[in-house]
Amino acid sequence: MSLRYALIALLTGRPMTGYDISKSFSRSVAHVWHAPDSQIYPELNRMERDGLLDSVEVPWGKKGTKKEYHVTDAGLTTFRKWMEAPLVPQRQRDPAHLKAAYYDFAAPEAVREQLRQQQAYWEEHLAMLEGTRATLVDRSHPTLAARIAKLDEHEAELTVRFKIYAYDGLIARARTELAWIEDGFALLDEMYDS
Amino acid sequence: MSLRYALIALLTGRPMTGYDISKSFSRSVAHVWHAPDSQIYPELNRMERDGLLDSVEVPWGKKGTKKEYHVTDAGLTTFRKWMEAPLVPQRQRDPAHLKAAYYDFAAPEAVREQLRQQQAYWEEHLAMLEGTRATLVDRSHPTLAARIAKLDEHEAELTVRFKIYAYDGLIARARTELAWIEDGFALLDEMYDS
DNA sequence: ACTGTCATGTAAAACGTTACATGATTCT
């Protein structure tokens, strides 16, 4: 059900088409939330039906049109309500730690290879996060820039600081994962190579 | 699909009934994987149908019986294959960080209250993890004890070390979350109270 | 007798993934 709130959150910045949203979801928003096109378009339709969003048809090229969605007052109220409601504690479901607990069932080389892959994944992820964080700090991030354009400096500062705070959490998590992977290599060396 | 592998993993330690498994899933295994009864029982049946598990009817009380499941050779082969296969990179879907990025939409007191709740959650979670880790170190953890009873000392040491390694990862993650929550309090104080 | 634990599910709904489908527009 949080997909809804992720969509409203994005659209509070500026009106967007399903396609714009879909691109955001595969770029910066993807750090916090992932969703494919096939989930986004139907959800936008349902949200419009439920009165959380409104859309305007915008001409595109010679004959085409596209639908630009914006958040309604009802949508904003719903969003604020969610923002103030307690978080439901998230269920743990973590294949990486599940596997790690049973590494003795796999060949050491296979484990090492998996650690290398996870390391590559988290390093790339971390680089993306740090890149995006930098665009928040200098306020060049496009969605953020659009969002704070309407705000006064105090409000803008607040908005920016919370975004950076969220990214700092994600960056800390990535670093923690990388440190754990390093420990994994060390453990393998100790258990099998010496 | 990982529920399957979580179930095999547990059952490699010792044979269990659906109820035993369900209890494990709401205690120690819950740190890595959560699943309700209504998912466990049907999945056990499917796994038996697919030849990954075998079951024996064990008498229980005067008339009752219970089904004790154990892993078949086919199940073990399937598990090892999964253990050696690369991890599919997990999709991010994180309401806590999504919310944090938009804290400016909520009243500071509401945010503070949520941070307190998350702090309580992670502190409790951390205490459980550290408690369980201690039972791994002294080998008093019941499932672990049953598992290593059949192994020689070298194999037992390997098994125990990997379990501890998995828990160390979870503990590091919990500490990272708690540090981030602390930063959240500090940020709120700076942005609203001074 | 009553309460808590042991034991095992079904059913419906919600959520998410994967694969497929189509066509216009813009850039090179």
Add this chain to the structure above:
DNA sequence: AGAATCATGTAACGTTTTACATGACAGT
């Protein structure tokens, strides 16, 4: 002319959650 991007979905399937359901056994 062809490739990349913009634009918008449907369909089938698999996974997860939530709510409901039932009854035997064990300890007080």
